[in-house]
Amino acid sequence: MKPRLAITTGEPAGIGPEIAAKLLARAPAGIDLILVGDRLLLEQNAARFAPQARLKISNVSLAAPVHPGQLDASNGAYVLNTLRRGLDLIARDEADAIVTCPVAKSVINDAGIPFTGHTEFLAEQTGTERVVMLLAGGGLRVALATTHLPLARVAATLTVDSLLQTLRIIDTDLRRKFGISTPRIAVCGLNPHAGESGHMGREEIEIITPAIDAARETGIIATGPWPADTVFQPRILKDVDCVLAMYHDQGLPTLKFASFGHGINVTLGLPIIRTSVDHGTALDIAGQGVADEGSLLEAVNAAAAMVRAQRGSTKGARA
Template structure:
């Protein structure tokens, strides 16, 4: 195998064919320098790619069509044809076809990821309603991937240059949140998050802030008792397992006072508690990363954007950031594996981390 083929192979599912997914892919991969750092594989069809190329006449997007991975071109974008038939594309419309072909792309991309044909997957947005079928009875990509890779649990982790926010519950109705906040669930998420920060982000002794469920973190039991009966015991157990988890913190004041800047990640109890401040305060474009999988999967932090689909005006920066984050995590996992194969490197890292322990405790005590 030549040196070109040693670059990571990154797959891209096309998402809803009537959304902005394929437009984002074309814009993100049109820069020829992308192939200097990875080998891109788009899971779609030539005809769907060509439809959106016409929407973007000023962008020079060249690609090679393939039907098997032995034909990968390391110096060009590769389009893996998931279907050959003519498909009616109606940008901005919620249709059954949009969900059908989004699922076809996702299924074939995840199979390639599991087989090792690609080293990372960047998923373009799907619509959670029209993709529902016997093959996809999930609330989104995250639970689908959890089931596909047969892992006990995963964590939805939002990543930006200045913050990382993870969730205990994801797409759960507000009425069902509290019943999902258990000590076992919180501990499970903390373990996955802790391991991911080490393995995927190269942080040897990560500091994790845990938010309370109730207003003012329950005010010592006056406004709900989950903090006293669930979260504090979970934090105590976490520390016994050498996980540096702190809290529970009142969610409103926590972000307003910039406390998130003192931690490597924040564990929020539910979707809006974590994502509203993340999308408000994150520097640059946010990325959704699925922590806890044996593979690397990222996506942009937005949806199908039907209102602007097909108009050529979609901003691709979050999608591009998702690709770069996936590459960073692939490289971080490689370094992590290498360090743990080499006892001297691991020992050196432990000495440095232990020397920082007192600083860590002082930083988080205030």
């Protein structure tokens, strides 16, 4: 059976509806796509960008008319409803995975709905205690020990137990969703030069190294802590399947430099498969017909590959 992917079309005033329509014009063979969003909005975009495409839409109605590039808090709840619908499609066995277009966190919060991001919302909706954000592209995979946190809170958030849980989730999902039989994880330090033997901070000595040691005792192949300014070298990365960065802007600038526009975001630890684009809503170009669907196409291909890998591992387990 073909992988069936629910594409949530994101912030309606952004580029999500446009790139979803353009995706249809390049729809990969062997994948069924279900667009989740307002039917009229999606039909209008499809008529403009993919007139020959066959549409399959799970309709979620807008609360207010859309003006490209102009956020409207009236549609804040609509965005979250598209995500809930995508999860419902999986729960009803009408989809195998969810692929998300970008949302604007600010407009959802302006609607009076606390929201920090897709990752946290999907974890809450699925009852998942801990998830891990991973971005992939340009030959790299970078996971994050913390996600959307102010930098001032990062050090206090890191614990041996939290890092050990993160490493377990990465190891499990690289095996289960990526089909990597023996994942190898390089773990970054927090401080410059990985703490310089404690002279630039003790988190490496007191937290990160003990977590790595504990992970190794369970069979996880983890190395480090590596200085974040040197780990992203070909000679190191050739023996690594994933780099674990301690915070958002430690690991992602390098990855986005290598892959922007063609990278993807994956939420590890969920009971479902979820991938996403690696960019934002691009309100400044919304409605102009110039948005690039490359990252969405990569996210779709990755989700389909994960569905196939997971089906393969399930068959193997039953055999």
